[in-house]
Amino acid sequence: MADINPVYFDTEEGASLFNSADVKGHFWTICRFFISEKYLTYCGIASGVTILNSLGLEAPDEPQIYPYKMFTQDNLFTDEVLHRRRPLDVEKGGNTLEQLANILSVFDIQVDVCFADSMDVGACRNLLIETLKAPNRRVIIDFGRRTLGQKGNGHFSPLAAYHSGEDRFLLMDVARYKLPPCWVKGEMLYNAMTDIDSTSGRSRGFLVASNREVSPILPA
């Protein structure tokens, strides 16, 4: 597999990568809660909803499925979230990495932000792999699509698995109407995260969400 391009999930090569991937503990629950962004700019919100549900956090009530509960792209905007960021503003311009972290940190999780330009590719890869191995953490990637050869600009999606032999990460693209999940080479994923977000003026990167009982992902 000399090709460095993304390998899409619903191809023979993608299926083969999944079957031989060695780090896929997060996948099973992310698959259960994987959703499509409801607006073109809701990639961060959809990624956040997916990982909050997959971490098993207590969700707000959802009238249509009462007495069951689940995070949705509507009820994520609790009173406390609304004081930080309005749906209207997300609809207009999406979120920066820090804005998304600020929204998610309202909930009962620890949120750590990692800018790709603060570390080299090796450190970044190791941190992502360690996180994917931890049952009580989840990763959301903030990346530039063009580096992956995809149309579009900045985008958020959860990460679900890693294949050590091929050095490829499985990115669960929440623009599901546009693209399937894909397996991305470690170095290419890193490069896509070093893209500059024109809104923040900073590099992209990733965030790690951890259940409270878990120790921080980064040294203090």
Next chain:
Amino acid sequence: MADINPVYFDTEEGASLFNSADVKGHFWTICRFFISEKYLTYCGIASGVTILNSLGLEAPDEPQIYPYKMFTQDNLFTDEVLHRRRPLDVEKGGNTLEQLANILSVFDIQVDVCFADSMDVGACRNLLIETLKAPNRRVIIDFGRRTLGQKGNGHFSPLAAYHSGEDRFLLMDVARYKLPPCWVKGEMLYNAMTDIDSTSGRSRGFLVASNREVSPILPA
């Protein structure tokens, strides 16, 4: 694996079943389009939306993601569907197997309905496996939850894979806020489909949706 109970997808045993399953071609695209029912009674609608998207049918416009398109639990109710069945009626009472087939047959697919009491367990198992092996078909199961040891009554969900060695089917439960996908023994799945739907007075079963170019699943 002497236990006959359902094995849930996000357990070690479930992961092991997935890895060694031999028929899983449908899974990769169903995973991409898998959604949660938006009302407690929308299991048939959510299952239908999942398989229409996974068959790659041209979807109605969806304003929030324009110019992209995707079937949703709202836009599935096109004018032609509305003349057959109203959202209000589905919200109140869900769908019978024939009502769901009637809704889905509005779209550019062939829909075949199979009542479980019209065949024995062997014929049913074979038909499901053959369908799971066909790239241009999808299966939705109509089953009684109690036979599987689950709370609730009649329920629809897409089928995504089969494990020959263990004789287990992977059922992608659209009540995702309630239960993960699960691996169900062939005979137990058949028994759950022979449950009588009190609305129709008939047994449950399954439907097969096929792209038009595919020959019918059942002899005429």
